[in-house]
Amino acid sequence: MSEARPKQFVAVFDFGAQYGQLIARRVRDLHVYSEIVPCDISADELAAMAPSAIILSGGPASVYAEGAPDMDARVFELGIPILGFCYGEQIMAVKLGGEVAHTDKGEYGPATLTRLGSSVLLDGTPEGGQTVWMSHRDSVSRAPEDFMVTGRTDTCPVAVMECPRRRLFATQFHPEVRHSEYGTRMLENFLFGVCHLEKSWTMEGIIDQKVEEIRQQVGSRKVILALSGGVDSSVVAALVHRAIGDQLTCVFVNHGMLRKGEPEMVEEVFREQFHMPLVHVHAEERYAKMLAGVTDPEKKRRLIGTEFWKVFFDEAQKIGDVEMLAQGTIYPDIIESGARKTGGKAATIKSHHNLIPFPEGVHFDLIEPLDHFFKDEVRELGIALGLPAKMVWRQPFPGPGLAIRIIGEVTPEKLAILKDADAIVREELDAYNQRLFEETGDRNSEHACWQYFAVLPDIRSVGVMGDERTYRRPIIVRAVESTDAMTADWAKLPYDVIGRISSRIVDEVDGVNRVVYDVTPKPPATIEWE
Known part of the structure; x- marks a missing residue:
């Protein structure tokens, strides 16, 4: 490095x-x-x-x-x-x-x-x-x-x-x-x-240094960025835009499987607050047709990932004269994959998640301004750059989105149910984590939830609502404590928090009559269900 x-x-x-x-x-x-x-x-x-x-x-x-x-x-x-x-x-x-x-x-x-x-x-x-x-x-x-x-x-x-x-x-x-x-x-x-070292690794100095490096690397060339609304790509967007302004174009591919309110947040932050050139590709119908009848989780992942880059490169061609691709690669990606810049004994954990399958004949020079940073440093950088806390503290979210939190076929009905239920889970546990932060002063409290979301299984269950028998879908709530995602334990949430989540989902989400809580650690389970 x-x-x-x-x-x-x-x-x-x-x-x-x-x-x-x-x-x-x-x-x-x-x-x-x-x-x-x-x-x-x-x-x-x-x-x-x-x-x-x-x-x-x-x-x-x-x-x-x-x-x-x-x-x-x-x-x-x-x-x-x-x-x-x-x-x-x-x-x-x-x-x-x-x-x-x-x-x-x-x-x-x-x-x-x-x-x-x-x-x-x-x-x-x-x-x-x-x-x-x-x-x-x-x-x-x-x-x-x-x-x-x-x-x-x-x-x-x-x-x-x-x-x-x-x-x-x-x-x-x-x-x-x-x-x-x-x-x-x-x-x-x-x-x-x-060693008589100085305390020189500060966010203010880092931003100035990175802005100058990006300007020197880019020069007068155009840069494109695949913006997901996640922490890494959002911080890269804010940092690169500060350095080169409208030479950067962000492409936001909306496949319809983001969480409730996230497409609107991306529009508001990057178009309204930062005034960046933003291409919002509405590919919801395209993905819905492609995923119809698909139940295998790995096939879902493969189809969604492959189609994403097809859509992205189509947009890059429309923009024209783009020579550089900005990515949200961070330091643990480099360490874990052993890619390019390190070769240590612990550097073979997983393949680099940001390796892009360029189409034949397509080439971009890469710009990876976060490849020196750990995740929490990326978050600090985001706050210093003026990104909203809700975006900076966004929890991990898989690339295929809600498609792999819907067990079985993805349909518009299932997506609507899961988006509404998941929004309630996140709202309640965001508030719970905030209360813990106010009490402890530590966002990484060992008692806080690290990741939390709703899952929609491919079954229905019997219930009674308003003196009538119902046959509707259950929602599974998953909340875990972890520091690195390699291992995780289920979050020991207070009963009143679990009860409030359950009551709100059943009362407010049409089509749901039961809520269950996943109490399995990783291992033997994984954090995600698919």
Whole structure:
């Protein structure tokens, strides 16, 4: 990601840690730019990148295991300050002449750390016990020469080791995890006390920098953007438009399966508020005919995705002379797909969701101004650019839209029912989340709903309404708590909230006589039903 890297940055070596992205996020939370790099990057390549500091992540392997992640030992000779966590401490010890032992007793979860004398890394933390988060079986048994052991636990004799002269520091525990009480203070001691970095990663500075980069990249060319109304594409639209104005044209393909009120919101925000050139393609009837009789969920996805790009490229040709395509690719997309700009050990999770199937003979130069940003940073950027909070905090929504929340064939009747029911679910749980935010001051409260929606199954159920027997459709409510969508638990909503959702749906949505609540975690279920 060298083309737009700030001059001051922290390189996070990826040894396959489950917390790899979290380390990068914690550094950015302190307003210092960080970037994940493959652990086997050569010292020469790293020196050319000129990082201000290095953090070595944890990892699941043993340093002595065959095929374990390795690193170039010459990195330690570059004179760059280095901080290692868990596996990072162990590989630092091995490379510099220390020893790592496989202990009989592992240490997982909270542990009590005891400081041992003066410590640069632990400065400002309690000299007595403090809680840290452990996840290991192997641990350093002998620190390298010139290192001081400055912290221990009952199980781990070298929980913290330091060599201030060479600016090398390491912990067996994970300071990046919130469960480590003073982890943030340790990161601050390293970044600002040892490395003397500045807090320069701020939204105001980022916008100015990105606007200038976009102008230089685009020049006088025209840019097109597939605008969905989702967070990423909306922020890209606002950012690129600030940079190049009417050189950007947004194409909003309305396939009829968006949530209630969303097409109107896209029109209001981008045409009325931002005054952008916006092409609103009404393809509702086209999609309705195409999906008639289709029940297989994968076929729905395939048809909707393929048709979307056909419609989009048709509009691009009508506009004419368009040379660039803007996309809402964000940093986790890059990390998870291993595409183009990173090659770490954890970079093979899934294929890149923004790879576009260009028709034969069609080519656009890509502009991806968010490919340095994590999701929550994208949201912060959106607020700073003036997008409405309702759009910025929009929850994840699948590309095929409500088509895969309707089990079986998609019909106009089913779409109408689901849009109305889903609007009630979102309205009530938006209000519930807002109340939690006002009480806790944290939008990511572990008790808040991360994603919530209605599902329409392909069945009918018996009911009684107004002394009459009914045979109408049920609605399934799905609400989950999650941070990354890899795992999720069903939201433990208060009964009064569930009851109000149920009553409103049955009272206000014609054709529904029953509401059920999905209480299945992921795994074994997925968040979506199809």
